[in-house]
Amino acid sequence: MVDQKKVGVLGCTGSVGQRFILLLSQHPYFKLHAVGASSRSAGKKYKDATRWKQSQQLPEEVKDMIVQECKAAAFAECDVVFSGLDADVAGEIEAEFIKNDLVVFSNAKNYRRDPVTPLMVPLVNTNHFDIIPHQRNVKGLNKGFLVTNANCSTTGLVVPLKALQDKFGPLDAVMVTTLQAISGGGYPGVPSMDILDNVVPFIGGEEEKIEWETGKILGAVNADATAFTHVEQTKVSAQCTRVAVMDGHTACVSVKFGGAKPTVEEVKAAMREYSCESQALGCPSAPKMAIKVFEEEDRPQPRLDRDLEGGYAVSVGRVREDPVFDIKFVALSHNTVIGAAGSSILNAEVAVVKGLL
Amino acid sequence: MVDQKKVGVLGCTGSVGQRFILLLSQHPYFKLHAVGASSRSAGKKYKDATRWKQSQQLPEEVKDMIVQECKAAAFAECDVVFSGLDADVAGEIEAEFIKNDLVVFSNAKNYRRDPVTPLMVPLVNTNHFDIIPHQRNVKGLNKGFLVTNANCSTTGLVVPLKALQDKFGPLDAVMVTTLQAISGGGYPGVPSMDILDNVVPFIGGEEEKIEWETGKILGAVNADATAFTHVEQTKVSAQCTRVAVMDGHTACVSVKFGGAKPTVEEVKAAMREYSCESQALGCPSAPKMAIKVFEEEDRPQPRLDRDLEGGYAVSVGRVREDPVFDIKFVALSHNTVIGAAGSSILNAEVAVVKGLL
Amino acid sequence: MVDQKKVGVLGCTGSVGQRFILLLSQHPYFKLHAVGASSRSAGKKYKDATRWKQSQQLPEEVKDMIVQECKAAAFAECDVVFSGLDADVAGEIEAEFIKNDLVVFSNAKNYRRDPVTPLMVPLVNTNHFDIIPHQRNVKGLNKGFLVTNANCSTTGLVVPLKALQDKFGPLDAVMVTTLQAISGGGYPGVPSMDILDNVVPFIGGEEEKIEWETGKILGAVNADATAFTHVEQTKVSAQCTRVAVMDGHTACVSVKFGGAKPTVEEVKAAMREYSCESQALGCPSAPKMAIKVFEEEDRPQPRLDRDLEGGYAVSVGRVREDPVFDIKFVALSHNTVIGAAGSSILNAEVAVVKGLL
Amino acid sequence: MVDQKKVGVLGCTGSVGQRFILLLSQHPYFKLHAVGASSRSAGKKYKDATRWKQSQQLPEEVKDMIVQECKAAAFAECDVVFSGLDADVAGEIEAEFIKNDLVVFSNAKNYRRDPVTPLMVPLVNTNHFDIIPHQRNVKGLNKGFLVTNANCSTTGLVVPLKALQDKFGPLDAVMVTTLQAISGGGYPGVPSMDILDNVVPFIGGEEEKIEWETGKILGAVNADATAFTHVEQTKVSAQCTRVAVMDGHTACVSVKFGGAKPTVEEVKAAMREYSCESQALGCPSAPKMAIKVFEEEDRPQPRLDRDLEGGYAVSVGRVREDPVFDIKFVALSHNTVIGAAGSSILNAEVAVVKGLL
Incomplete structure (x- = not known):
């Protein structure tokens, strides 16, 4: 058994964010530590900030978590941050997280074409983690890195x-x-x-x-x-x-x-x-x-x-x-499990086993 | 204006048959004269034999028509017979109609691959009517002929x-x-x-x-x-x-x-x-x-x-x-107009103008 | 035959507005003269301002009509104005139209409870037009009046x-x-x-x-x-x-x-x-x-x-x-014909026959 | 823990039958022992006899079970028989099972109005089991009895x-x-x-x-x-x-x-x-x-x-x-859990705890 990592979810109130929360509930490797959304939701309890649309019930332990703004400072304790942000905001927010040396697994499209960022499907090309040392070099990171999953x-x-x-x-x-x-x-x-x-x-x-x-x-x-x-x-x-x-x-x-x-x-x-x-x-x-x-x-x-x-x-x-x-x-x-949130999570599981975080 | 032709519809209670009946109601060339279905329906009034599933109402003049068995004798007065029969019965029934020198426009698949029978889409290949004289020759017909429309x-x-x-x-x-x-x-x-x-x-x-x-x-x-x-x-x-x-x-x-x-x-x-x-x-x-x-x-x-x-x-x-x-x-x-009943009807309109019936 | 009345439609790009436009196309009493919507749409051609969602095609003659702002001045020539406005704006806009002595048939809920305004279902209570003289009195109108239809x-x-x-x-x-x-x-x-x-x-x-x-x-x-x-x-x-x-x-x-x-x-x-x-x-x-x-x-x-x-x-x-x-x-x-736009139109037809406009 | 009871499912290929099979898979009290359907299915492997329409996969251990005819003899070893039969056959079949002193929990409507048979909703009236001794008396049963669940x-x-x-x-x-x-x-x-x-x-x-x-x-x-x-x-x-x-x-x-x-x-x-x-x-x-x-x-x-x-x-x-x-x-x-198969199963669980089987 690995020690549970603290994880955060950005874009937690959206469709992909809700799926992240379901898949992370009772996950053996990961423990939900922080959730972030737009300033409209920040400061509210999760159950009040979201319109839950999943057929599985919202996990009890998440209901009263306070939604944070999507700033690196609020996620500083997280070993991994999962991003289910919309593309129109993901670019800037994820950049700020990376600049602050955090680990981000993103479902957004913004950095998929970045030449040093893996575009990773966990059933296909997890060997693309090999580029992470180079990515850290290029971006001046110590422990942080960025991995995107595919459309x-x-x-x-x-x-x-x-x-x-x-x-x-x-x-x-x-x-x-x-x-x-x-x-x-x-x-x-x-x-x-x-x-x-x-x-x-x-x-x-x-x-x-x-x-x-x-x-x-x-x-x-x-x-x-x-x-x-x-x-x-x-x-x-x-x-x-x-x-x-x-x-x-x-x-x-x-x-x-x-x-x-x-x-x-x-x-x-x-x-x-x-x-x-x-x-x-x-x-x-x-x-x-x-x-x-x-x-x-x-x-x-x-x-x-x-x-x-x-x-x-x-x-x-x-x-x-x-x-x-x-x-x-x-x-x-x-499309929302292996095609989105589940893809990020399984990519991160590989990173855990490979000792990347 | 052409004289209205008397027409029959085979398979009149099915989905394609119902569409035939709608499209033939108040048609300038064609007047519905006889409707045929399986022996289970034969003898009943149309309105009692069918479960009408169209969003347009069943035309008044059709409600009390008596459903016939699909035998050529019952359709002898028809200038044209439209077939919306299922493939499992269309082969035999249409053969009997043709043998009796009737004109049949069929939506069924059974004779689409027949080498002397047109497979006709009315927006594409109505020139295939040219084979009709040869078809009559081969099948020993005087005025009857068979045209199929496509899937x-x-x-x-x-x-x-x-x-x-x-x-x-x-x-x-x-x-x-x-x-x-x-x-x-x-x-x-x-x-x-x-x-x-x-x-x-x-x-x-x-x-x-x-x-x-x-x-x-x-x-x-x-x-x-x-x-x-x-x-x-x-x-x-x-x-x-x-x-x-x-x-x-x-x-x-x-x-x-x-x-x-x-x-x-x-x-x-x-x-x-x-x-x-x-x-x-x-x-x-x-x-x-x-x-x-x-x-x-x-x-x-x-x-x-x-x-x-x-x-x-x-x-x-x-x-x-x-x-x-x-x-x-x-x-x-x-799919049920140009893809089925409407295709047969427009093919038959071309036949009328070409003087084939 | 009555002379065709010039009519306007407010909220023309919405769901009810689109239905008004369909029902008014080739109407024997009414001729579409002006269409109004929010300032975001005003100035555009109708076909560019709307996302047409009806299964009947947008009538040709409406495509290039220029959408007006919902101000009485732009509808001054209209004998009747139909309102398919949302409730959050209908109150003020319809008030301005009435103040300018226009005739308004509204589908919005805002004035349904007004004590001198009919809440009229054209198959039920068109006798409620009897209150119109009193309504004009109360509101100081000469030829204008307001009729709402029901939910x-x-x-x-x-x-x-x-x-x-x-x-x-x-x-x-x-x-x-x-x-x-x-x-x-x-x-x-x-x-x-x-x-x-x-x-x-x-x-x-x-x-x-x-x-x-x-x-x-x-x-x-x-x-x-x-x-x-x-x-x-x-x-x-x-x-x-x-x-x-x-x-x-x-x-x-x-x-x-x-x-x-x-x-x-x-x-x-x-x-x-x-x-x-x-x-x-x-x-x-x-x-x-x-x-x-x-x-x-x-x-x-x-x-x-x-x-x-x-x-x-x-x-x-x-x-x-x-x-x-x-x-x-x-x-x-x-719900969008007799339950909305059609209700207003049939109410207005009654008004025409009763000589109210 | 109770000893696992052997159970049978009648009407196993239908919609309710499939739900029985899902709910009985890995059930702590019950172990699926026999499945029955019409003679058309009898003799086939379950996976070949049914068209599985559930979003959960067919349990592995059921795939190769041989479908029996719905005769008491084939279910003689079953401690409980669940019936998901259609009403047109349930009456006769369930009667034969009861006559053979079997325990039947039925989802069919046929005996719901029987004066000595409980019509039982497990969240409501499990006290109606009290009539079972009298039912056995009336029907001459030793260990068998019949309970129906509601529509x-x-x-x-x-x-x-x-x-x-x-x-x-x-x-x-x-x-x-x-x-x-x-x-x-x-x-x-x-x-x-x-x-x-x-x-x-x-x-x-x-x-x-x-x-x-x-x-x-x-x-x-x-x-x-x-x-x-x-x-x-x-x-x-x-x-x-x-x-x-x-x-x-x-x-x-x-x-x-x-x-x-x-x-x-x-x-x-x-x-x-x-x-x-x-x-x-x-x-x-x-x-x-x-x-x-x-x-x-x-x-x-x-x-x-x-x-x-x-x-x-x-x-x-x-x-x-x-x-x-x-x-x-x-x-x-x-409707297919508490409204059908689940209702029968929970009723039977109560019977187990009450020592009725």
Whole structure:
């Protein structure tokens, strides 16, 4: 057993923040120590500052915590700070935290493209922690560092792609259409008049994120651990839609391999057998199977499969030949667990085991 | 004005049958003369045989029509018979009608692959009527003939593809993911427990239909009007999903051109300017614009756009460059109007103007 | 035919405002002349100022109208001004319009309790126009006057109650539980995370409106036409909930008669035969039947029945004995047509025929 | 700790059956020993016989159990048999099990009105077990007996009513409108075309069940434990609707007390402090609080509150004065846990502790 680390959550009243609070409740490694939100909420008890929208009840021990402003001083005692901040404020706030030598795991997009900051999916590229010494050097940090996790829809995609890349080499092309859950839009987020009996075939910035982030995540850290080498070979095209689903992003994926085309059975085996570092390290939130491969013809489905392994696994089904590319399949992932808060937490668990904090 | 033709509807109590009845009410060319359904319904008044599930009220003049069995004898006076039958019975019944020299426009899949039967989308390939003399020859018919319309999800796809093929030549490849409405599954059809807060990433047989039908519809009739020449060049890959939408299939499409890649503006112009024979012939149900091209970044949407031009037009939006293929876009079509009953009716209107009945 | 009156719409970009614009397009009495909204929208073309959320397309002739600020000066040429303003601004703005001697039909709640202002449901109490001369006196108006319409959920309730009161005398008690559509909350309004797979058993202020407004609407104008006599005898208790329905409020109603209890058949007959002044006057939007009584055991249903008579009628079904009170039934009404914009418009049609403007 | 009893589940492939299997997995008192379904499923492995529709995964140990026919012989070793059978077969099958001296806890309606069979809600009237010796006498049983649980919508209602009756004496009248979840209709059950963007204001037989069952459940066992004394004083009127909610029935309730009207605070206290025998006996599934009383103005809500205490508690909110009766409130209960399978299981737990099996 490790000693419990004190952790803070920024953006604690939002959708991602609420999920952080649920996942951190009774966590073996982490103990919630401070919660932060905008000045409108600061000073209030958590239960009064938030409109709790989770189907699990708000943990008792959090109800009366006093919400702090998102200033490093208020989180100085935290070993780790998780950020569920909106992008419009995350940039400045996280910068101030880092400047004060804190450890930040962020769900925000602001520093994902930073050349010394990992863009980390805990089932894929936790080896990108190797850049942290260099990051500290560059940013003049002693114990602090910054790790971002990927966009929710990217996350569900790159896990099966990594399994394929590991087994069959870099892919040539990926086409993906996503059907994304409303919880991804936060609260109040998507108006009900937009999604009842409807599909919205547009999510601002989402397609660009998938198309760019994939290359960094599937890439490597260079030999002297000072930069990321992106996978340039794999072209990605995404179309993103919003559908009337509470949680769980569905992705319809077609892939073209760089080398010889494997069979459907080989692809399924590669996914089933895929395992990653966070599993090997025995992290408490790591799923037993990173990818569950369904044989049923109509699975995975968000309502039935999103909670598999507590939302930390990715489900894949309908693996079959593609008449245009090589193979197509359907992937499902829980957008606020492995796609957001859970991703940050599992990344931080890896950091704990690696002795980075 | 043409003389009104007497028409019959087979499968009149089902979802497609109900749409036929709505679209035929007060139609300038057609007058509903007979309705047919299974022996369970035969002999009853229509209003007692059906569970009306349309948001428009059941037309008064249909309420007391007596439902017939689906035998040619009961429809002998009909100039045209529309079939909304399920595939498991359509094959035999339609065969008996044709054998009795009746004219049948069918929404069922059974004869779509027949080499002398048109698979016709009224906004695309009404020139395939040219094969009718040969079909009559082969089947020994005097005035009867059979025309099928395409699968609902194929229909919404091939209209924009035809516009592109006409302008830029045959396509090399098409990738499409569909988000299909529940009305496409008929009634009772999709159980609510399968679709509330959910996506079902599978519709039996649907992907194969899209992948095969596209080539026949986009193809030609050969020089002596005895066979269809399929477009072989265009490879199609489809992934089909069911979503919580009442009416209106959304398709996310990526295309690779056979020749030089046109610009986004050229593609939009090609779609906007596309017009077809049913429009040129002045058919009453033909839309003013076959394809409406949206500039708004979040359109088309099923709830807002499916009823455009009474459901007879196809909506396209988000035309943009594709990092893997050439161009991607979103298409929307009303699955029970232009995707089913309306397709048969508009095909029959063309037949009227062409003097085929 | 009457001469077309010039009309304005305040709050034109909101949910009710959009419905006003649809219902006024091609209206025989009214011609849209000016549209007003907040200063944020003023000066823009209508199509740029609004996010159109109706399933019918925005009428061509309105697209380029320039949105005005909601000042009487900009609407001076209007014979009638319809107000779809939010309650937080309607009070002041409507007051300024009235002070400038304009005619206002308002959907806002602000003046519903004003002792000289009619609270009018066009299928119920258009005789309340009798107070207008007195209102003009009190407010010092020459040609202007103010009429409000009722809350959407009150409207669907009072129509059948009026039919019963007319036939059987004042009721003793009414219990009603409503299941209200999301469009009643405007746009963006109800967040999707609150209503997907959910019911919200609370709508702020709604129950109080139903319980109070019913007495004024079912009441009379006194002998010298200077005040309203409320129906005091009828106690009303309401519970209001929000459900995942786009349009159409459902109400489950139990009534206790003041006098002898009629039979179920007598109650159905009273509703079926109910007719009102707006019908007798031949107003173009008046429904042929004010109340449609269903015999089917599972009707009315919002999706199937809300558009009956263009949304201007009320549907009633499941009339049956009540083991606690006397009779119970289910009522359905289109909340943005007869429950909001349509109510104002039909009230104004009556005013036209009565020569009030 | 008690010795684990061997239990069987009839109707194991249906909606209620699946819930039984989930709730019995890792149960401290019960161990699943046999599962039964129709002859169509008999002989198959459970995983092949069922279409699993729960968001929790099918327990591993059940996957390969062989489904039995619903004959007593196949369940002879079971200490308890839970029945989730449909009403059209439950009557005969349960009779055969009882004739063979088995213990049956049934969710079916068939024997709820039997004069020697308890109609038991485990949070209300477990004292009705007192009739079991007499039932055995009448039916000639040695160790077997039959207990039914209530209709799902009755269950959520009678728990708060019992709290009020215990504290303030018998009620005079209860009016209730329910908004019921689709899972209550089983699978395939409610067609999606009936419930998307819709309300169905009718559930066959449901209102009659609520109106009748309440009196038996709130009643007593007579002095010599040979009959049930129904509460005759309390008149009940119910209106039942189906809404687009997966799990969780909402009830809007108005009550009129037989005696002096308590205050809102007294009513809330009575509910909060209510406790029942299954809690006192320490049954493992008994909730810590039978009734959770919400102070928030917009709670309880199905999505947020149905899983409280694992679905074994009832949530009440919006307790307020009623202008017609005395008090009104909103109650929410999980229809397949405390409203169905969980009710049977908790009843059986009480039987274990009482030494009845």
